[in-house]
Amino acid sequence: MQHTLLAVSAPPFWHCGRTIWKSNMTFLLALLPAVVMAGINWGIPALRVMALSVSTAVAAEALGTRLTGRPLRVDNFDAALIGLLFSFMLPSAAPWWLVMFGSAICILIGKIAFGGLGASPLCPPVVGWAALFISWPLLMDPNTAELSTSFIDPLVRLKYFGMTAVQDMNWTDLLLGRQIGGLGASQTAALLMGGLFLCARGVIRWEIPCNFLIGVAATAAAFHLARPELYASPLFHLLTGTTLFGAFFLATCMSCSPNREIPMILYGLAGGVLVVLIRNLGMYADGVPFAILLINLLMPQLEMIRPKPFGGR
Template identity: 55%
Template sequence: MQREALKPLTGRTVFTVSSPPHWHCGATIPGMMLDILLALCPAVVMAAAVFGMDAVRVMALSCATAVVVEAACCKAMKRPVSVDDYSALVTGLLFAFLLPAEAPWWLVMAGSAISIALGKMVFGGLGGHPFCPPLVGWAVCRISWKSSMDIDMSLLNADLFYPLTQLKHLGLEAISRFSYADLLLGKQLGGLGAAQTGALLLGGIYLLLRRRIRPDIPLAFLAGTFLLSLAYALSDPSFYAPPLFHLMTGSVVLGAFFLATDCSSSPMGHVPMILFGLLGGALTVIIRVYGDYPDGVPFAIMLANLATPLLDRIRPRPFGGAGRGGRAHA
């Protein structure tokens, strides 16, 4: 709401004076973050339905920790507390989505705090971070507490399987138990939210329709995953999994629509965005095929994040040629 202007005693009308443009498209940071939260809601519901109160516990704890840590960081940095833009909530929820539902409380809190503090606030807050913040928390936890982050831990509590470790350790026959419909409906193990492929797809489409994200990165990411896994599958269909299996497992859909599209760590411009998406998607498949990690998405996106400054250098010529700036620095 606008603050009341001080009224002069003369009763003269007081106008708002500000710089152009006087119109605005209406999009704000809190608005954008609320829309992202709304887009994540179906996956939240599905996660609660599939994994029960365990998942709710992890999501709530992660979100609360993220908000508290961001407020504390702002205080420590002597800056206005910025949690009212809901971006910490988004980061906390996305981090929770990557965890197994059985994650212990200390892991959730540590990872969520690291996502905010190390992933975002040390770089100056929203807009400055070179990596997608939840992935920083995930990477630290995955490397530090490998067994607690193991998705297969959930095997004890659920009668579901993690398709990617099944594929990695037991081979192609093991994944025949998963139908595409089951994968879409989240009847698979994985990160508690990341496994809700269909719900996330719905949320992603909502963000596209609301124009909160541009289609370049998500579609290129999905295309990169699809095309490279198709190439592997064609080269040896008896050894490599079909491309649709790769698209619907692990965190590919979460990564494509919610992690890779992070404003600050992704490039700008159509060509850089498409290359960024293709790179992330292709790296996902490469890590899955050759790497030690069953789900390559988090590291693939972080590696693509590293390429962002390079990709951002791909720029069209400015209007009317390089002009004075170009000559001055030739």
């Protein structure tokens, strides 16, 4: 027994059991209802986009780690998760080259170029989305891309036809994802379920989505109270476009969101406020991805709000 071969390692020798692999698997599990709902609402084309995006992302990760000479770690499902999150913001009618190009940009520019997992300053799926949205606005706008559907795009209606056009919105339709939007991002009820699951599991911190949604609701309420004939109600803003998806799945991106309590609260609130400002006063119908890019940039400044160390003056 004296000569048993022991494993030598560094303290601590107990661990909470949470790993990157587990956290990403929980994320994918939380996205599953939305994947199913996307399949029901948009059919095979949506599944095609998601599958293509995920596989391109994994391949791009393999290529990128090869180019930068880093160990290949696609087995932690991070690339797959980024690919899936990215595909959620695409219209289901997106052409194959658009999906592949965007997904590769998410990984190569959003993640690998900055040093891989945990180093991206901007949420990788939104980076890919922004690149495509600026380059091919017609193909990326779900309202112009989805021609063979009976759904409507509530945000476009509000923007171009005014409050009267969205007066009689069917809330059930909005919740069940029967609206034009990103193929997964518009599956409101499914995303809400998944997001709450992630909060309960502690994979994402509730402060960020909660304050993001508070920011959206409060700003929308202020606008709505001031000019009810011009601006939509808070509930409308919460249930349309990418709001819930952004709050739970994009704004909480590990490497680009702050860690401590007060910065998390401010970060969430700022995001929510920006969403409604862009929607109500800006030129874009759905402000969520841009709002998230902006608060990502704000993160280093917010992180400077930190407590003094133990015993510090």
